[in-house]
Amino acid sequence: MPALAIMGVTIPALFFPGTIRAADAPVVVTSIKPIHSLVSAIMQGVGEPELIVDGAASPHTYNLKPSNARALQNAKVIFWVGPGLEAFLEKPLQALGRDASIAALDEAPGLVKLPFREGGAFEAHDDGDEHDTASSHEHHDHDAEAAHDADDAHDHGAFDTHLWLDPMNAKAMAAMITTTLVAADPANALTYQGNAEALDDRLDALDAEIRGIVAPVKDKPFIVFHDAYQYFEHRYGIRVAGSITVSPETIPGAERVSEIHSKVGQLGATCVFAEPQFEPRLVDVVIEGTRARSGVLDPEAATLKAGPDLYFTLMRGIASSMKGCLSGA
Structure with missing residues (x-):
């Protein structure tokens, strides 16, 4: 021995x-x-x-x-x-x-790889571009044609990495x-x-x-801090109406924040979600004077303890946070 x-x-x-x-x-x-x-x-x-x-x-x-x-x-x-x-x-x-x-x-x-989204309720990378004010249904379905158009609008070959x-x-x-x-x-x-x-x-x-958790609220539109959730959205058929910013490295200007504030009302967004790593006051500004509630989503597990169970806690947390805010619970 x-x-x-x-x-x-x-x-x-x-x-x-x-x-x-x-x-x-x-x-x-x-x-x-x-x-x-x-x-x-x-x-x-x-x-x-x-x-x-x-x-x-x-x-x-x-x-x-x-x-x-x-x-x-x-x-x-x-x-x-x-x-x-x-x-x-x-x-x-x-x-x-x-x-x-x-x-x-x-x-x-x-x-499954989904291309970056731009235009519509999602921010184009060129702040000088005009933003379409069409409804969520007009710009935000999940078909292949929409994905192809979004890919053309972004760098060729680029895709959303929140896989x-x-x-x-x-x-x-x-x-x-x-x-x-x-x-x-x-x-x-x-x-x-x-x-x-x-x-x-x-x-x-x-x-x-997760499919069971989000089923009661999946048709209620909401806005996120940055466009990190389309894989979750694509899988479970939920309605992300737009994002405050596409790229979290870029702090949105006053015009962009004002535009999203308007869209909260136009799109009937029920909730606007912040993220723990980024500036939460932007969300307060976006929902001020509207009926929308605020919540927090944590797509990169910033607040969770690392370990083999983290992935499951992360995904359940996103689903539960969405259900809680969108149902008013």
Whole structure:
């Protein structure tokens, strides 16, 4: 039986059943909390991945810390969504060369990818553009033609990177995570594969649960802080009438805020949702003098504790917040 020597005292390894296995676990680094949660679920019983964008930080505005750089240098496997979301990671990952296995999960087979939206009730990137005041039904259906037009309005090939807000996309990413971990650490392949099967079942159950939560309010229009929710919207048929800003890196000007204030009344928006990482006073201005209520959505899990259950807490939280505000509860 192997033994451990601590401060000169030899202790049988029998008292530390996880020590040997933890030492054998690959060093895995993840970019954001939702991805960390999926990787954590698949790695349970083997090890715990490290997280770069922790706490209430946002990948849209994050600056890499020295401790993050060290973690990347030591990593055997790195998971991120891709340069469209975590732009701050693009150059550091290029500098790593082939020292680590790097998986961009926006390349996972089977993903549904939706293009950025512009125009209508959604902000065009050129602040000088005119904004269409058509109703939500006129500009905001889910058909392929609308998606194609939106893609043409944005950079060619660009897509919304908030992919995890559809549980079926989470399943596709989990499959890629599993394949990557098995290739990097075949000794623990059976554990990864068993955990992945269990995760798939949980994601299917979550999908059905969310559909039931939002069903009573899915036809009520609302406005969000930035256009991060179209995967959730696309999956569950809810009505996002517009966003205060398309890009959270850009603070909207007075004209834009005034326009959204008008649209709250025009579109009959029931709620306007803030996000914990960004300026909540803008939402107060937007709803002032209207019947709309305010709520909070947290698409990147800024307020949640990292771990294997975070993804499920995140998705249930979004569904419950929508139902609560839109039903007046």
